[in-house]
Amino acid sequence: MDSAEKQAGHFLDSRTSQIANLSQYMEETPPIILCPYDAELYGHWWYEGPYWLYILFKKIYYDDCNFKLITPSEYINKYPSMQVASPCRSSWGANGYSEVWLNPTNDYAHRHLHVAGDRMCELAWEYPNSKGLKKKALNQCARELLLAQSSDWLFIITNGTMVDYAKKRIKEHIGRFTKLYYQIKEDKIDEDFLKDIAKKDCIFPDIDYRIYR
Numbered sequence: 001m002d003s004a005e006k007q008a009g010h011f012l013d014s015r016t017s018q019i020a021n022l023s024q025y026m027e028e029t030p031p032i033i034l035c036p037y038d039a040e041l042y043g044h045w046w047y048e049g050p051y052w053l054y055i056l057f058k059k060i061y062y063d064d065c066n067f068k069l070i071t072p073s074e075y076i077n078k079y080p081s082m083q084v085a086s087p088c089r090s091s092w093g094a095n096g097y098s099e100v101w102l103n104p105t106n107d108y109a110h111r112h113l114h115v116a117g118d119r120m121c122e123l124a125w126e127y128p129n130s131k132g133l134k135k136k137a138l139n140q141c142a143r144e145l146l147l148a149q150s151s152d153w154l155f156i157i158t159n160g161t162m163v164d165y166a167k168k169r170i171k172e173h174i175g176r177f178t179k180l181y182y183q184i185k186e187d188k189i190d191e192d193f194l195k196d197i198a199k200k201d202c203i204f205p206d207i208d209y210r211i212y213r
Contacts, residue, residue, distance in 0.1 A: 004048035008055040012063065019067050029079040034072065040152075093155075106157040112174050113149055119181050120145050124212035127184070137189050138209035140198050141180050147201060148173035173201075 015033055022031035042049030060069060076082070093100035102110065123138055130138055148170055156166035176197050183189045 004052040005055050008052050008059060011056060012059050012065070016066055023066075029082065030067075032070070032072070032075050033067075100158050101151055101154040103158060106154045109154060109170050112170070116145050116148060116174055116177050116181075119177075120209075121212045123181065123184060124209055128210065128213065130209075133189055133191060133194070134184060135209070136198070137180050137184050137194055139207050140194060140201075141177055141184070142207050142209045142212065143201055143204055144173045144177040144180070144197070146207075147203065148177065 018033060019031055042053060046052075057069075059065075060067075070078075089097065091097055091100070120141060123141060127134065127138060150169075153166040153170050157163050180189075180194070183193075
């Protein structure tokens with residue numbers, strides 16, 4: 001744990017120096033440092049990860065920092081005028097691009113994911129103010145789409161570990177989504193079916209399908 005504490009201190013010092021340097025060139029708005037990481041990193045691949053986060057947030061709270069924690073959406077709301085940028089495509093995956101998630105072993109899945117994504121947007125625009133059972137079905141569609149799009153399935157297929165399971169999950173979520181899609185379009189929602197899959201996959205309880213508008 002001593003190592004995690006040292007790493008948290010080093011990370012904090014590095015961000016403090018980075019922000020101090022950037023602030024010299026930004027007069028009207030403060031700089032924002034975006035630090036995105038896979039949630040599974042903490043505790044799964046990196047045992048001390050949760051403890052590192054705890055120490056880092058504790059240091060940010062108690063130490064004399066030149067920054068505050070903020071989400072990207074909060075920053076945009078607070079400082080709406082900003083430079084438009086087009087970041088280069090990159091990845092932590094092998095060779096620095098998307099080869100892990102798009103290659104001959106898993107490329108078949110993308111055509112299904114793209115169709116489902118387009119259909120989700122279609123549903124959100126076609127039914128913008130749904131209530132009751134239809135709203136529940138639309139929200140479950142959003143859940144199933146997100147679960148189908150999980151990068152882990154394609155990652156697993158590429159690495160050749162638990163391939164059958166990963167393919168099964170993609171097929172299940174796309175299948176459930178598609179079934180709900182047609183039920184919604186035909187106004188024939190199977191309430192028992194909806195309750196069953198909602199119980200199996202109740203991730204993101206506050207999801208709102210209208211985010212796809």
